[in-house]
Amino acid sequence: MDEIKIISVEIENFRQYYGNSKIDFIPRDEGFTVIFGYNGEGKSNFLNAVNWCLYQYEPHGVGDEVTDSGHSENKFLPIVNNRCIAETKDGTVATIKVDVWLQKGTTVYSITRTLKILKHNIETRKLASGTEEPILIDIDGIRIPKGCEILESRFVVSEKKDGASDFQDTLRFSEPENMVKEILPRQLSQYFLLDGEFMEYFWKSNKNIREGIEQISQLHLISGAADHVERVMTIPTKGFSKDTNDLTDKMRAFDRIISSKDENGVESFSDEPMYKIDPQESDSYYHATGEPRLQDIDDDIDKVNNRLIDISDEIRKLNISGQDKLKQDYAELDTKCIDLEKKYLQAGDTFIFNLIKYGPQLMLTDAIKDCIEIIQKEIEIGGLPVKYKRLFADSLLDSKTCVCHESLEPGHERTKHVKFFKDGLVGKEELDDIAVLGDNYKRFFIERYDEFCSDKFATPRKQHLDLLKQYNDNDQKLAGIKTKISSAGGQEGESLIEEQRTLQDEVKKLNEWKTNTIIEIKESKKSRGDTKRLLDKALKNNSKAKRVAHELETWDRLRDLLDDLLNSLKDSVRETITKNTWENYQSLLANPSEFKEFTIESDYSVHLNDKFGNNKVRNLSAGQSLLMTIAFVAAIREPTGYKFPLIVDSPSGKIDGPNNHNIGMCLPNFLPDAQLALLVTNKEYTDFISPDPDTPSLPITPVCKLFDSNGTCEHCKKPFGNIKVQHWKIIKDGNEKSDNVGNSEIKSAKLEYVDTDETHRGWMVATNE
Amino acid sequence: MVEEISDTIRMKIKELTDNPDEQKMLEKLLQKTAQYNKQTKPTVIKREFSLLLDEHFPFEETD
Numbered sequence: 001m002d003e004i005k006i007i008s009v010e011i012e013n014f015r016q017y018y019g020n021s022k023i024d025f026i027p028r029d030e031g032f033t034v035i036f037g038y039n040g041e042g043k044s045n046f047l048n049a050v051n052w053c054l055y056q057y058e059p060h061g062v063g064d065e066v067t068d069s070g071h072s073e074n075k076f077l078p079i080v081n082n083r084c085i086a087e088t089k090d091g092t093v094a095t096i097k098v099d100v101w102l103q104k105g106t107t108v109y110s111i112t113r114t115l116k117i118l119k120h121n122i123e124t125r126k127l128a129s130g131t132e133e134p135i136l137i138d139i140d141g142i143r144i145p146k147g148c149e150i151l152e153s154r155f156v157v158s159e160k161k162d163g164a165s166d167f168q169d170t171l172r173f174s175e176p177e178n179m180v181k182e183i184l185p186r187q188l189s190q191y192f193l194l195d196g197e198f199m200e201y202f203w204k205s206n207k208n209i210r211e212g213i214e215q216i217s218q219l220h221l222i223s224g225a226a227d228h229v230e231r232v233m234t235i236p237t238k239g240f241s242k243d244t245n246d247l248t249d250k251m252r253a254f255d256r257i258i259s260s261k262d263e264n265g266v267e268s269f270s271d272e273p274m275y276k277i278d279p280q281e282s283d284s285y286y287h288a289t290g291e292p293r294l295q296d297i298d299d300d301i302d303k304v305n306n307r308l309i310d311i312s313d314e315i316r317k318l319n320i321s322g323q324d325k326l327k328q329d330y331a332e333l334d335t336k337c338i339d340l341e342k343k344y345l346q347a348g349d350t351f352i353f354n355l356i357k358y359g360p361q362l363m364l365t366d367a368i369k370d371c372i373e374i375i376q377k378e379i380e381i382g383g384l385p386v387k388y389k390r391l392f393a394d395s396l397l398d399s400k401t402c403v404c405h406e407s408l409e410p411g412h413e414r415t416k417h418v419k420f421f422k423d424g425l426v427g428k429e430e431l432d433d434i435a436v437l438g439d440n441y442k443r444f445f446i447e448r449y450d451e452f453c454s455d456k457f458a459t460p461r462k463q464h465l466d467l468l469k470q471y472n473d474n475d476q477k478l479a480g481i482k483t484k485i486s487s488a489g490g491q492e493g494e495s496l497i498e499e500q501r502t503l504q505d506e507v508k509k510l511n512e513w514k515t516n517t518i519i520e521i522k523e524s525k526k527s528r529g530d531t532k533r534l535l536d537k538a539l540k541n542n543s544k545a546k547r548v549a550h551e552l553e554t555w556d557r558l559r560d561l562l563d564d565l566l567n568s569l570k571d572s573v574r575e576t577i578t579k580n581t582w583e584n585y586q587s588l589l590a591n592p593s594e595f596k597e598f599t600i601e602s603d604y605s606v607h608l609n610d611k612f613g614n615n616k617v618r619n620l621s622a623g624q625s626l627l628m629t630i631a632f633v634a635a636i637r638e639p640t641g642y643k644f645p646l647i648v649d650s651p652s653g654k655i656d657g658p659n660n661h662n663i664g665m666c667l668p669n670f671l672p673d674a675q676l677a678l679l680v681t682n683k684e685y686t687d688f689i690s691p692d693p694d695t696p697s698l699p700i701t702p703v704c705k706l707f708d709s710n711g712t713c714e715h716c717k718k719p720f721g722n723i724k725v726q727h728w729k730i731i732k733d734g735n736e737k738s739d740n741v742g743n744s745e746i747k748s749a750k751l752e753y754v755d756t757d758e759t760h761r762g763w764m765v766a767t768n769e
Numbered sequence: 770m771v772e773e774i775s776d777t778i779r780m781k782i783k784e785l786t787d788n789p790d791e792q793k794m795l796e797k798l799l800q801k802t803a804q805y806n807k808q809t810k811p812t813v814i815k816r817e818f819s820l821l822l823d824e825h826f827p828f829e830e831t832d
Contacts, residue, residue: 225802
C-alpha cells in the first residue's frame with residue numbers, strides 16, 4: 001500500500017484559532033514535527049480541526065465531558081472563532097476553513113472543508129458575574145452563535161497526480177466523502193490521529209481492539225465479502241420447480257433468523273431494551289435473532305463490564321472497600337450498646353429504688369437510734385419480748401406456783417392476777433417485731449452504717465454511672481463508625497453497591513443469552529447448509545436450472561476461498577499484533593513491567609496478567625493505558641501494511657518521570673518509518689523530568705533535549721537523540737478578555753535555552769519571530 | 770478509484786489459489802465490499818456481484 005504523508009494543515013477561524021495558521025509537516029526521514037502549546041491553548045482542537053476537515057467530526061471534548069483540569073470544553077465554544085465573529089460586521093460573512101494536504105504515493109490531495117457564516121444580531125445572555133456571552137445553537141450538528149446562519153458549507157477534495165501541473169477537482173470521479181474514505185476511512189483515523197483521551201480509555205473496550213485489528217488489516221472486508229456471497233449470491237432465484245421453490249423459501253427463512261430480518265428484508269428487533277449508561281439516552285432494542293443479536297449482546301456485555309469497572313473505581317474513591325468490616329463492627333457495637341443501655345437503666349432503677357426505700361431511713365437515723373435505745377431498755381427491764389413474758393406466765397400457771405412461791409390454785413385471787421397479766425399480753429406481740437426490727441436496725445444499719453450506705457446507695461449509684469459511661473463511650477464509637485460508613489459512600493455508596501449487584505446479574509443474564517444465540521445461529525446455519533445441499537442436488541437435476549447451478553457452484557467455491565483467506569489471516573494477524581504489542585510495550589517502559597503476560601484471544605478479548613494471573617487490562621492507570629495504546633497502534637501497522645502518519649496528542653500527558661524519560665529515549669527509534677507529529681505541553685516536552693525517588697540516578701533531562709542531543713544515557717545505557725525536530729508553537733494572545741475563548745495562532749518556533757534567574761532557567765519553545 | 774487491498778491479503782490470495790480468475794475475482798469482491806455500507810441494498814450487491822461473475826466465470830451452455 002502506498003504510504004500516506006501529511007504535508008500541511010491550514011486552519012482559519014476554527015474554534016480557538018483566530019485568523020490563518022498553517023503548519024508544514026516534515027517527513028519521517030527528516031525528523032519529527034512538534035506542536036507545542038500550554039494546556040487550554042488548542043492542541044486538542046488542532047486534532048479536532050484535522051478530523052473535522054476529513055470527516056466533519058470532532059473526537060475531543062465536544063460532548064459533555066470536562067477535562068481533569070475542569071477546563072471548559074468545546075461544548076461551550078462555537079465552531080467559529082469568537083474574536084473573528086466579534087470582529088465580523090452584522091450582515092457580513094465569517095469564514096471557517098481547514099485545509100489538509102496529504103500525499104498518497106505520488107499523488108497529492110488537497111482536502112478542504114469550508115463553512116461560511118452570515119452574522120446578524122447575536123443574542124447574548126447575562127452571566128451571574130455580570131458579563132455577557134453569546135447564546136449558542138446547534139444547526140445540523142454545528143454549534144454557532146444564535147443570530148448567525150450557515151450560508152454555505154463546502155467540502156472539496158482535489159488531487160494533483162505526479163507530473164500534473166495543477167490540482168484537479170475529483171468530483172467527477174467520486175464524491176469527496178468517498179475519496180476521503182478511500183484515503184483514510186473515519187473508523188481508522190482514531191488509530192492514526194491519536195487523541196490522549198482515546199488512548200486513556202482504549203483498553204476498556206474490546207471493540208477498539210476488534211476494529212483496530214479487523215479494519216486496519218482489512219479482515220472486515222473479507223468477512224463482509226463472504227457474508228454478501230453467503231446471504232445474497234448463494235440463494236437461487238425461484239421458478240424452476242415446486243421442490244426447489246420450497247427449498248429456496250426454507251433457506252431464506254434460515255437466513256432471516258441468522259441476519260435478524262423480516263420477510264421484507266427489514267431489520268427485526270425484539271422488545272427487550274438494551275443497556276443504557278445514561279437513563280436520558282433514547283431506548284434501543286436488541287435484534288431479534290442471529291448474528292446482529294449476538295453483536296448487540298457482545299456490545300452490551302462490553303458496556304456493562306465497563307460500567308462495572310467505573311463503579312469499582314467510584315467505590316474505591318468513596319472508600320467503601322472496608323464498608324463490610326465497618327458494618328460488621330457497627331452491628332456488634334450496636335448490640336453491645338443495646339445491652340449496656342438495658343443494664344445502665346436497670347442500675348439506675350435500683351439506685352432510685354434504694355433511694356426511695358432507704359433514703360428516709362438515713363434521714364431518720366437519730367430517731368431510729370433513740371428507738372433502739374428505748375427498745376433496748378425495754379428488753380433490759382424484761383418488757384420485751386412479749387413472747388417471753390407470755391411463756392413466763394404460762395410456766396407459772398402450769399407449775400401453779402408464783403415467782404413469790406405462793407400457790408396459784410384455780411380460782412385463787414393471785415392466779416386471776418397472773419391470768420390477767422397473760423391476757424393483757426394478747427395483741428402486744430407486734431412489740432416483739434419492733435424488738436426484732438430494732439435489733440436489725442442496730443446490727444445492719446446503725447452498727448454498719450457506712451457499709452449500709454455503700455451497699456444501698458454508693459454501689460448502685462456507681463454501677464449506674466459506670467454503665468452509663470460505658471454506654472456513652474460505645475455510643476460515641478458507634479456514631480464514629482456511622483460517620484465512617486456515611487463518609488465511605490453513604491447513600492451514594494449504597495446505591496453504587498446496589499447497581500453493582502444488578503449489573504453483575506445483568507452480565508450473567510447476557511452471557512446466558514449469548515450462549516443461546518450462538519446455539520441458535522449454529523443450528524440455523526447447519527439447517528441452512530442441509531437445505532442448500534438438497535437444493536443444489538435438485539437444481540442440478542433440473543434441466544432449466546443449469547445456469548443457476550453453475551453460478552451457485554462458483555459462488556460456493558468463492559465463498560470457501562474467502563473463508564480460507566479469513567481464517568488463515570485472522571489468526572496470524574492477531575498473533576503477530578499480540579506479539580508486537582507486548583514487545584513494543586516492554587521497550588517503551590523504563591522499568592520491568594508489572595505484567596507478565598499479554599494475549600489477544602480469538603474473540604478479541606484481551607488478557608494482561610500480573611504475576612498472580614489476574615487480568616488487569618481494564619484497570620490500567622492512565623499512563624499504562626497510553627503506553628499500551630502506543631504499543632498497539634505501532635503493532636497494527638506492521639502486519640497490515642497501512643502507512644499513515646501518526647499525530648499524537650499528549651503522548652506522555654499522564655506518564656510518570658521514568659516512563660517519560662524512556663519515551664524520550666525510545667521514540668526516535670520507535671516506528672522508524674512512521675511520519676510522526678506530537679502535540680505536547682511544557683510538562684511533557686521542555687520541563688525537566690520529575691525526579692523519581694525509586695530511581696535516583698534517572699537523569700532529569702527534558703524530552704526535547706533527549707530528541708535533539710546525541711549520546712548515551714548513563715542511567716539506561718541506551719543511545720538517544722540525534723533527531724531533528726521541526727517546532728511549532730501555539731500562541732494565545734495576552735488579552736484577558738479572550739481567556740477561555742481562545743485566540744490562538746500557530747507559529748514556526750525553535751528550542752531555546754533561557755537563563756534569566758534561578759527560577760527561570762531551562763528550555764522553552766520560542767517563536768521564530 | 771477503489772480502496773487499495775493490502776499486500777498481505779494479495780499475497781495470501783495468491784497462496785490460496787493459482788487460478789488468476791479466482792484471484793482477480795476475490796480482489797474485486799473485496800474492493801466492492803469496501804464501497805458498501807449498511808444502507809447498501811442487497812439488490813445492488815446482487816447485481817454488481819453477478820456482473821463480476823459473468824466477467825470472470827461466464828456460463829457456457831456446454832457446462
